[in-house]
Amino acid sequence: MSELRTLLTPEALRMLDALGPIASTDAAARAVMRLRAEGHSPEFVSAVVGQARLRTRATAKFGEFADRMLFTRAGLEQATRLGVAARHAGRMRAAGIAHVSDLGCGIGGDALAFAGAGLGVTAVDADEVTAALAAYNLAPFGSDAEVRHGFAEDHAPAPSTASDSETAAVWLDPARRTAGHSETRRVAADDYSPSLDWAFAHAERIPTGIKLGPAHDRDAIPADVEAQWVSADGDVVELVLWSGVLAREGVRRAALVIRGDRAHELTAPADTDDAEVRELGAYVHEPDGAVIRARLIGDLARRLDAGMLDPHIAYLTSDSPADSPFAVSFRVREVLPMNQKAISAALKKAGIGRLEIKKRGVDVDPAAFRKKLTLRGSAEATLILVRAGDKRHAILADRL
Incomplete structure (x- = not known):
């Protein structure tokens, strides 16, 4: 302080x-x-x-906005990326929302996007220091962005009229770590603040977006909300549960994939059935993490005319190339024995000095395995170590 x-x-x-x-x-x-x-x-x-x-x-x-903001170490680590928050703000506006109560606002990253989109904002945080920093960060928006120090439960809106309920919404980011401004640790879902029971009950009364970690227990997701997993530049950064008018009709599962300034989305009314397993083809496709978390791999496979390498492994394969924002694709060079000497010999022969190693379903430490390999030359490639059925493959491939 x-x-x-x-x-x-x-x-x-x-x-x-x-x-x-x-x-x-x-x-x-x-x-x-x-x-x-x-x-x-x-x-x-x-x-x-x-x-x-x-x-x-x-x-x-936060891009150039960071130059006029103030942070704590923990607040920065837990803040939503501005590009992701802007997508949330766009959803609010599209749903006709005029005012957002940001409960658990942290340093104000999400509130900054909401206010920047022209929404009125009431931002609340239980930590006095964090609330003060949020007030500084939101100061350029004047009276359109009010910051309060207090608990979410004490500042949650309770719309009294139909018109209020149609234009007011809540953004809720429960505290998922211990209190503090620098070193913090994750807590169990039962210890979130406010509690998930309170958050879910509130979401039944007013349109709400609840930000959670992407690995949140899927069995604990209410049936009547839209669950949207979000990845940004290859990293799955969050799961958002949307309720009321913020949940799109007929959508219960969504994977939002953001790459730079562009965004793409897969949606479905439920988890999709996986595709059939097929033999390794000329190409391997690695679905984006948001697609995997949302369990929309089968939908993606059918779009790519691809099959699963294994029913329990999130790799797809096809005989034709595919260009999709929802997957990274690799052209198979050759399939090698899962043997360090054989792999080293193939790498040496191809003059590969830069090697990306990926693995799924095999008990291999990529960093330790790399040290055993002979890497010489100017070429580069990807080595995919993967289990398919009762077989283990070492697939030498080129990232497309």
Whole structure:
């Protein structure tokens, strides 16, 4: 709290803006030495330099907006990427929502997107420091974005009229980690705050988006919500449960795949049946993690005219190439014995010096296995170690 008080002063904020990006430990050490030589206190220097480093890291999530925001380490790690939050804000607007109560707002990442989309925002956080940072981050939106310090349960909207219920919504991000601003640990779903029972009950009364971890127990997902898994640039970042007018008619499973500025989505009324198993073909396809989590692999397989390598392994195969935003594809060069000497010989013969190793269904440590291989040359390839039925394959392939 004392560091926050130090940071939220005109002098500290001016110094923070003047420092600019600090991307390395050496750069941070030089900045500390310079500011201490100028006569600033250790507390002042620690607050300013530490915040400059967080701003630099935050660029990956918030782009140029990070240059005027304030963060805690834990708050930044748990914040929604701005590009993902913008998609959520777009859904709110499309559903006719005018005001969002962001319960568990953290540093204000989602609220920033909501306000930027022209929605009124009431942002609430139980941690006083975090709420103060959210207020700073949302200050440019003036009265359109109000920040409150308190518990979600005490600030949840209770619409009293039909018109209110049609234009008001809740965004709920239950605390899934222990309290703190730096080192935190995950807690069990039964210990989320507010509780999932409370969150699900509230979602029955007002349109709600509930942000959860992508590995959340699927059996605990209510039957009447839309479950949307989201991946951003290859990483599955969250599961959102949508209720009321925010849940699309006929959609209960969705995989939103965001690549840069573009987004693609698979939707279905339920989990889709897997495709039939077939022999390894000329191509292998690795579904995006959001597609796997949403259990829409069968739908994707039928789109690609592909089959499963194994009924329990999330790799597809086909005889024809495929170009899909929902999968990464590989052209098979050759199938090798699962034998280090045979694989090394094939890599050496092909002059492969850069090798990507993927594995599914086999007990292999890719890092340890790599050390046993002979890698020489300028060519590159992908080695896919996978089980198919009772066989183990080492597939040498080219990423398309």
